[in-house]
Amino acid sequence: MIRPATPADVPVLHALIRELAEYEKALDEARATEEQLREALFGPDPAAHALIAADDASGEPVGFALWFRNFSTWTGTPGLYLEDLFVRPQARGAGHGKALLSALAAICVARGWSRFEWAVLDWNEKALAVYRAVGARPQDEWTVQRLTGPALAALAAQAPAPADGGNPAGPYAN
DSSP states (O other): OEEEOOGGGHHHHHHHHHHHHHHTTOGGGOOOOHHHHHHHHHSSSOSOEEEEEEOTTTOOEEEEEEEEEEEETTTTEEEEEEEEEEEOGGGTTSSHHHHHHHHHHHHHHHHTOOEEEEOOOTTOHHHHHHHHHTTOOOOTTOOOOOOOHHHHHHHHHTOOOOTTSOOTTOTTOO
C-alpha cells in the first residue's frame, strides 16, 4: 500500500532516512532532524513531499519516497525530482519500490508534468535493475555537480549586491 505521508509519519521517515544513509555508507552525513523534516514536509511552505510504502498485511511502514517539484526550461513544464527512495531490506522484493515509482509517475501524469528524474549511486546494482525494468534510462552525458559547506559560502560571498537592497529570504529571492 502506498499513501501520502502525514505529520504523524515524521518519526518513521526520520528513521527510514537514517537507514538509507547507513545503507549508502554515509550515516554521518544524515543530519536532518525530525523538526526540520516536519517543517519541510508539513510547514506553511512545504519544500518537499513524501509517500509511505506500508506492508499490506500489517500496515507497518517499510519504505518511503521523498520528492519535490522541479522545472524544465526546455519543456516549459514542471517535473518531479525524487530525492530519496528506500525500502527496508526485509521488505525488498515485494514490489514496494516499484509501487512507489508508479505512484510518483502517476503524480507526474495527473499534473501534466513532463519529467520524473532522480540520481542513483553507480554501485547500487539492485536499484539500477529496478529502474531499468520500469523503463528509466541513464543520462550518461550529464554529471551531478554539488556545492556545499565552505565552497558554497565562498561562492555566495562573491555575489553582486542585489538591485533592491536585499531580501531576508535571500538576496535574490522573490
